[in-house]
Amino acid sequence: MRRWVAIALVVWTATILLHIPARGQSGQPILGGPLPGLRPQEFAEFRMGLDDFLEVETAEDGLGPAYNGTSCAGCHNVPAIGGGGVILEVRAAYRESTGAIRGLNDVGDTLIHMLSVPTHGCQAQLPDDVNVLARRAPIPLFGAGLVEAIPDETVLALEDPFDLNGDGVSGRAALVVDAASGVRRVGRFGWKAQHATLLAFGADAYRNEMGITNELFPQEYAFGVGEERMRVCDPTPDPEDKPDPATRRRGIDNFESFMRFLAPVPRGRVDDRTQEGERVFAAIGCGSCHVPVLTTGPNTNPLFNGRPVPLFSDLLLHDIGTGDGIRQESAEPTEVRTPALWGLRFRRPLLHDGSAVTILDAIERHRNEAELAERAFARLAPEERDALLAFLRSL
Ligand code: HEC
Ligand code: HEC
Numbered sequence: 116m117r118r119w120v121a122i123a124l125v126v127w128t129a130t131i132l133l134h135i136p137a138r139g140q141s142g143q144p145i146l147g148g149p150l151p152g153l154r155p156q157e158f159a160e161f162r163m164g165l166d167d168f169l170e171v172e173t174a175e176d177g178l179g180p181a182y183n184g185t186s187c188a189g190c191h192n193v194p195a196i197g198g199g200g201v202i203l204e205v206r207a208a209y210r211e212s213t214g215a216i217r218g219l220n221d222v223g224d225t226l227i228h229m230l231s232v233p234t235h236g237c238q239a240q241l242p243d244d245v246n247v248l249a250r251r252a253p254i255p256l257f258g259a260g261l262v263e264a265i266p267d268e269t270v271l272a273l274e275d276p277f278d279l280n281g282d283g284v285s286g287r288a289a290l291v292v293d294a295a296s297g298v299r300r301v302g303r304f305g306w307k308a309q310h311a312t313l314l315a316f317g318a319d320a321y322r323n324e325m326g327i328t329n330e331l332f333p334q335e336y337a338f339g340v341g342e343e344r345m346r347v348c349d350p351t352p353d354p355e356d357k358p359d360p361a362t363r364r365r366g367i368d369n370f371e372s373f374m375r376f377l378a379p380v381p382r383g384r385v386d387d388r389t390q391e392g393e394r395v396f397a398a399i400g401c402g403s404c405h406v407p408v409l410t411t412g413p414n415t416n417p418l419f420n421g422r423p424v425p426l427f428s429d430l431l432l433h434d435i436g437t438g439d440g441i442r443q444e445s446a447e448p449t450e451v452r453t454p455a456l457w458g459l460r461f462r463r464p465l466l467h468d469g470s471a472v473t474i475l476d477a478i479e480r481h482r483n484e485a486e487l488a489e490r491a492f493a494r495l496a497p498e499e500r501d502a503l504l505a506f507l508r509s510l
Contacts, residue, residue: 146461147195150260150378150418157376157418164373167366169196172325177355180237180348181228181337182326187317187370190253190324194461197257197377203250203469204324205229206441208448210246216440216448219245219338225441226323227338237348239339247448249439251306252469257458258379259304262426263313264419266412267301273406273429283487284403286431289445289452294318294331303430306454306467307446317370321356329356329367380458382425383509392506395499399491404429404453404484427456427510436482437466459510474507 149161168187172178183204184190190202206225209217218225219242231238241248270288278285289308293300293315300311310316318331326349328335333354340348356366396402405427414420431453438449446452451467464472471477481489495503 147197148378149376160372161376164369167369168373174232177327177351179232179326181231181239183229183324199253199255203252206249207245208247208441216442237340247440249441250468256374260375261424264411265409270301270430284484286433289432291444306451307443308452309444313374314371318367327355328353330354388502389506389509392502395503400488405456428453433484435485456510460508
């Protein structure tokens, strides 16, 4: 019965969502809607993707045994499906007496699940001797397809790991092996820039957040649940994400399509004050990391071919003194990838761990590589500071 209610709810939400046009009256894309100009086939893929992104999974579908949410949309829904939210996930690690950081197992996993399928009794437990605990806030997915289409070379060209230009900023690209292609790429998705492609991130999330194994991540991960116990906890054979017999698409293909074709948040109102704020933003060095625009490479799809992407990020890893003590892929425990600032006006909480409530809180936490910019910010005249904040609130 409960299942039917859930299905009805999904169908109802989807019906409402699917009737929204791609553009508002001003010609701007609508929040949570597709990129304007999709071809009919692409629009169909976006819709299938949205359906799967909303679908509430159950134990019969392979959910769990340990998981953090029952649907992607459960955590990515503010201010529209595909956005962020206030559910923070938990990560843990060991800090050795030498200061070295070690993950929970041989392969360096750090995720601790918050939930488990109740009847299976396979809840992960935090080991007694864990001494690093971290939280992570969801990242909105608006415009993710454009971010994916930015060439690796563009990000590499922004690197300055040894601060040769002496501006105090020493960002570096996260080199990762893309789980989707096996190719070494520049990571750009996630707070640690741990994935290079949306297919890989979606597959990772399906396994790690929901416990649904798939062709890219075929093995269950539930920290604290041993192999033998796992057979009882999770009787469903892996991989659990099977291609749909009608469309031959896997769930992970559908997530990819939804995220790829999801439009960016349209820019808010621009006026004299926000323009003055944008000038201040550049003048005090915020733009050294929050690079205003990157451009997508040559692409056979016109939607992604040589398009400007006003994301306000260099997609590089930096140490601004907020590091969470977790090592992940190529990111050090002190490093975090510069978050994009487009859509900032809809984003709360801020920083990787959701520990900043306001934009001002977030700025005041910048140190180390961002020390000079933060000091310049602190010295701004009140009207310059207000203009800067007005600009940030217009993104
Ligand atoms: C329990 C909450 C939760 C669920 C469920 C969830 N996510 Fe996320 N999502 C997060 C968090 C937290 C992050 C940031 C994680 C990190 O960087 O380590 C994130 C980040 C992402 C990113 C990176 C975006 C970027 O621009 O860097 C993608 C892509 C993503 N999620 C896709 C998905 C998909 C697809 C699903 C469903 C299969 C999903 N998520 C389910 C919480 C969730
Ligand atoms: C050295 C690179 C660097 C510089 C310079 C820099 N930032 Fe950041 N910024 C970051 C990183 C990295 C984070 C994420 C830190 C975290 O989550 O722990 C961040 C986070 C933020 C956030 C929160 C965004 C979110 O989604 O959580 C805001 C707002 C922000 N920066 C604004 C600014 C402003 C304004 C300036 C100029 C005064 C500035 N930044 C200068 C790297 C930088």
